[in-house]
Amino acid sequence: MRVIMMAVLATALLISGCTRVQYGDATATETVTVDFGSTDLQMIASQMVDDLLTFPPVVQMTMQRRPVVFVDRVQNRTVEHIDTESVTDSIRTRLIQSGKFRFVDMTVVDRVRQQMDFQTQSGMVDPATAVTLGRQIGAEFMLYGALTSIVKRDNRTKDVYYKFTLNMMNLETGIIEWSSEKEIRKTRSRSLFGL
Template identity: 30%
Template sequence: MSKLFKVCLFASLAFFIGCSDSGKKVTRIDTNSVTDLSGAWNDTDSRLVAEEMINDCLGRPWYDNMIQNKGGVVPTVVIGKVSNKSHEHINIETFIKDMERSLINSGRVDFVANAQERAELRTELASQAGNATADTQKQGGQEIGADLMLTGTITSIIDQEGGDQVVYYQVDLELTDIQSHRKVWIGDKKIKKFISKNGVKL
C-alpha cells in the first residue's frame, strides 16, 4: 500500500467521521431563560432562589431594627457554610455567588470576604510587608468585622413511580448575629418538579 494511498484513506475516513456528527445543532439561548432538561437543580434554580430569599431577608423587621441600633449605619454581612444535603451534586459555589451578588447589588448591606478569601488576603498582606514599598504597603489589623453571618442548607426528597418522578427541593437560610449568636431571620424556599417522559413541569 503506497504512502499516498494511506494518506488519502485516512483523509477520507476523517471526512466521513466528521460528517456523521453533522446532525448536531448548537443554539445559543438567553442566560436568564428558564431551562429544565433533566429536572435537576440548575442555574435558574440557583439564581431565582438566591434573589427571592435575599429580597425576603432584607425586607424583614430585623433590618430596620439593626439600622436604628447602629445609628443609621448599614449592617455588615458575611456568608458562612452552605451545605448540600440533597440527593444530587449541586455546585454550592454558584449558589453562594448568586447570594453575594444579590446582597451587594441591594445596596442595603456592607459585605465582607468569607473565611477562605480572608486567608488569601492575609497572605497577600504578609507578602506586601516583606516585599512592597513602604508607601504602597497595606496595613494589617484594618479589617471590617461582620455583624451577621448567613448560613444554610439545601435538601431534597424524591418520590418516584414508574417513569414519573417528583423532586422536591428545600433551601433553608439563617441570618445570625455574630456577637450575640441570636438568629435574626430564618427563611426557606421550596421547589417541586414533576418529571415525566414528556418533560419537566414545575
C-alpha cells in the same frame, strides 16, 4: 434494494447533519431534567434576597448603616452533587448590589495574608503604600443554611422536592435575626413512546 439504500443514505445525512450554536436567555426557564438547575438557583437567590431586604427589622437596621456580613456555607443534604457555593455567591452578589450590606470573604483569607506578607515583609514594597495590618473590619452577621431534598421515583414519574433554608445570625448575641425558606417541587413523567 434501491429503497433500502436510499433509506440508509437519508439516515446517514440526518445523523451527520451540521451542529448549530445559538445564544439563549440566561434567565429562561430550564426544564431539561428534574435535577437541580439554573432556574432553581435563580429562583432561590432572588426570593431569598427579596425576603431579606423587605423584612421589617432588617429594613430598619439598614436605614442608617450597612452591616458587615460573612457567608458561612450552605450544607448540601441532597442526593445530587450541587455546588451550593454558587447559590450563596448569587445571593451575596445581589445583596451587595442592593447597597444595604457589606461583605467580608472568608474563602480568600489565605491569599490575602500571602499578599500582606509580601507587602510588609519582602522589602520590595514601599512601606508608605503597604497596607496596615490589623485594620480589617469584623463581621457582625453570619449567613448559613442548608439545601435538602426528598426524591420519589417509580417507573413512570420522578418527583423532586427541594427546600432551601437560609439564616442570618448575629455573631455577638447568637440570635438568629432572620430566616427564610424556599421550596421547589418538580415532577417529571416518562413518556410512553419516544426515540
